[in-house]
Amino acid sequence: MTACDSRSRSRNVKQSSILFALCRAKGKNAVNASVFGVGTDAITPPPPNPPPPRDPQKSRLVPGSWCARHQLDSQLLPTTQVDQLKPGDCFGELPLLQLRPHQHSVVAKERSCAWVIDRWQFKEILFKVPDSKLMEYISYLDRVSILDALSGEEKTSTAQALTEMSFNKGDVILQQGETGDSFYILFDGEVTVLINGKVVARLEASVEEHTAHHFGEKALISSQPRAATVQVASSQAKVLALDRIAFNALLGSLEDILRAQEDGRSRQTRVNRGLTLKPFQKIFRKDLMGVGLLGVGEFGAVELVAHRRADETFAMKSMSKALLVQKGKQNVALNEKHVLMYVLSPFIVQLFEAYSDSSTLYLLFEAALGGDLHGLYCRKRLYGSERHAAFYTAGSALALHYLHQRRIIYRDLRPENILLTQDGNIKLCDFGLAKFVAERTFTNCGIPDYYAPEMVLATGHGLELDWWCFGILLFELMSGKPPFESSNPMQIYVSILHGISKVAMPEGNTRAAGDLIKLLLKKEPLDRLPVKEGFGKLKEQRWFSEISWNSLSELQMDTPYKPNIRHKRDLANFHPRSELVVQPPEYEDDGTGWDANYPT
Structure with missing residues (x-):
């Protein structure tokens, strides 16, 4: 078969296959390179007892000039021919897409030729930014003067790290006065720019006309209050976003890059190839x-x-x-x-x-591997320690703010879900209750001690719920128990509706802690401090007077406690109750396919 014949057959295969239709729908043209990069496999007729079909994670076959027959793969029943394939036919699409076992054996009747693409190559095609879009992203970055110091390789890596986000009419992308950590490129839609409530500019972008506008780029250098509000004016607006944390992890500090340029110093291009910006590493x-x-x-x-x-x-x-x-x-x-x-x-x-x-x-x-805050506080008797509580609540606040900027509600903030790293910094875990929200959501979830009034009343809740939980967390770290604790859930709910004013502040609690708790545990969601006055106002509270927010966000601040972790397999900081592990019932697939797209 000549190269031209091979490419012609490949084109016919791609036109008929559901697999390649998916690639076309996503604008992916790299499948040519993948199929021909693997090359063709010579398939010979099998011995009397053919081997089992290949693992669906490893490969699928795109037949070329060959014939094959399907056989039911069963050790209990005799095999039965159910079909015969002709050149250009495809098989193995569903196992490749959904990681399901092959339902048939495919056996060559004569020496044949097949094109192969495996699951990981296919995944790279679907999730990789295509070259055409990547070049468009780079052209947007070329218009941002503050990024002129980046090399071509660094701009390419930055373009690959951009995240596409959609906003509806009336949504606020930036809020004047709030501390920013994300940079945006408007590539479709219209927004208004407001200063002190007055419209000072309108920005309009279009995918068709390749027009774009950027704003918030100074946030890549440092945490500064936003100078203006940016609000969506069209029915929908689409932006590309990049936050400072991801930029720094990828290329290092932009401030250092700019300083080297100003000083005329040469620097080595840095691209951290080990950074996983999206979880698509090949870990089997x-x-x-x-x-x-x-x-x-x-x-x-x-x-x-x-x-x-x-x-x-x-x-x-x-x-x-x-x-x-x-x-x-x-x-x-x-x-x-x-x-x-x-x-x-x-x-x-x-x-x-x-x-x-x-x-x-x-x-x-x-x-x-540092364990969770609940275990740490119980073992070390840290309840009431302002230094520890201020540090851990500050890290939790940065995590919540990051999530809320992306319209994600967490709904499960409590000491058990805050882990410690080897250096003693915090990480939120267990996102089973988290979800993207536009306005309100109505599912009651979490533990009663951390319920907010709007959840008790079932009136719907939004991002404001997390700041109520944040206030409960602060109270618990300072006192050793939540403010509305009771063995009777109904009594908890009644106490929550009566409010924090009916609860005595923990003994030895400083006024700074008590004041912040009261500003957070407001019955009206919109009255909670970060919601009413912005995240910047929260950071200005006396409770956080010893926190260096820039150092903390860069993980450069001294931690109040460093866990003892002897090696990467050290389990000493965890004390699970193994007797609680239950043997689950046998699973019978209901055929709905709810789990079909779960694997990465």
Whole structure:
């Protein structure tokens, strides 16, 4: 077969295959390179007992000039021919897309030729920014004067790290006076720029006309109050966003880059290729082995696992599909994966992979081996320590602010869900209750001690809920218990509705802590301090007077406690109750496909 014949057949295959239709729908043209980059495989007729079909994670076949027949793959029943393929036919699409076992064997009748693309190549095609769009992103960055000091390679890496976001009419992208950490490029839609409530400019961009505008670029250098408000005027606006944390992790400090340019100093181009901006590294579950139990949850357990070939450990969360379906909580697992794939913050555990098998869903996280705040406070008797509480609540506040900028509500802030790294910094974990919200959501969730009034009254809740939980967290770290604690849930709800004014502040509590608690635990959601007056006002509170926010956001601030972690497999800071691990019921697939797109 000539190269021209081969490419012609490839074009015919791509026109007929559902797999390649998906690639075309996403504007992906790289599939040519992938198919021909793998090359063709010569397929010979099998021996009398052919080997089992290949693992769907490893490959699929795109037949060229060959014939084949399907056989039912069963050890109990005789094989039966169900179909015969002709040149140009495709097979193996669904296992490739959904990580399901092959339902048939495919056996060559004669020496044949096949084109192959495996799951990982296909994944790279779908999730990689295509070259045409990448060049467009780079052209946007070329218009930002503050980025002129970047090399071509650095601009390419920056373009790959941009995140596309959509806003509706009336949404505020930037709020005047709030401290900013994200830079935006408007590439479709119209926004108004307001200073002190007055419109001073209108910006309009169009994908068709390749026009774009940028704003907020100074946030890549330092945390400064926004000089203006930017609000969406069109029915919808689309922007590309990049926050300072991701930029610094990728290229280092922009301020240092600019200073080197001003001083006329040469510098080495830095691109941190080890940074995982999105969780699409090739970490196979078969390459992981269990080390020990970290925790037990409602649907499964969290285990420390080690890579068989690399000196690295991870935390792997398993969730029983049977228990999820039994309790109607499939969305809990789906939301957690969806949210965590979208975020990258030093104050939130990073997700690397998601896996699925016949009975279980898995999430693979970075391992934070310092234990959780609940265990730390109990062991070290830290309740009432202002230094510790101020540091841990400051880190939690940065995590919540990061999530809220992306319209993500967390809904599960409590000491058990705050982990410590080796350096003693915090990371929020367990995002099963997190979700993207536009306005209100009505699902009651969380633990009663942390319920906000709007959840008790079932009137709907939004991002403001997290700041109520933040106030409860501060009270608990200073007193050793939540303010409305009771053995009777109904009494908790009554106390919540009566308000914080009826609760005595913890003994020894400073006025600064008490004042902030009262500003956060407002019955009216819009009256809570960060909501009413902005996140910048929260950072100005006396309670945080010893916090250097810039140093903390860069993980450069001294931590009040450094966990003792002897090595990467050290489980000493965790004390799970292994007796709580239950044997889940057997899972029977209901055929709805709710878990089909779960694996990364």
